[in-house]
Amino acid sequence: MTGPTRDELVELALELLAHLEADELSLAEVVDRIETVTTDPTLTRDILDTAEMRGIIDREGGRIRHNRGGTFVRFESQVVQKEGEFDCRRCGASITTGHFVQFESGELGPFGSSCIRKVLGRE
Known part of the structure; x- marks a missing residue:
């Protein structure tokens, strides 16, 4: 049995970020959440870059602002x-x-x- 692919991990992490309830978090807090999907630092950077490119988050210094496009987890x-x-x-x-x-x-x-x-x- 094989695990999820890199693309599947990215999509899962992006969906998690899209459903965060906080408007703003520190980079460390966001990485803490991403680490529930992957602990690979290269993949974590790719997830953050992709989240920013897709408009899910905005990065400014060490703070991450969540753009309200998603919904909260029910x-x-x-x-x-x-x-x-x-x-x-x-x-x-x-x-x-x-x-x-x-x-x-x-x-x-x-x-x-x-x-x-x-x-x-x-x-």
């Missing part, structure tokens, strides 16, 4: 909980209930209950 319909043995993609903690975000470009997760809120900008 927890009731786009976040699915699954029971099992998982490691959170954000913090690495062992969890038994994984929260997965269902995007058009694919599924992102698992996350613990507090990390899913942080990734989506609700905390």
Whole structure:
């Protein structure tokens, strides 16, 4: 079984960025979210460049402004909980209930209950 392609990872990260709830974040906060998709620094730069080219974000210094083109993730319909043995993609903690975000470009997760809120900008 093969993992997602580079293009699929880019699209998944772009969809995540398009659904962020914060109007403005630091570069470090945005990279923290992208790292839930990939930790490859070259791919992270490509994702940021593509997000800017597509008008999803504007970069100014160390700040990233989100352009409101997307919609927020709807927890009731786009976040699915699954029971099992998982490691959170954000913090690495062992969890038994994984929260997965269902995007058009694919599924992102698992996350613990507090990390899913942080990734989506609700905390």
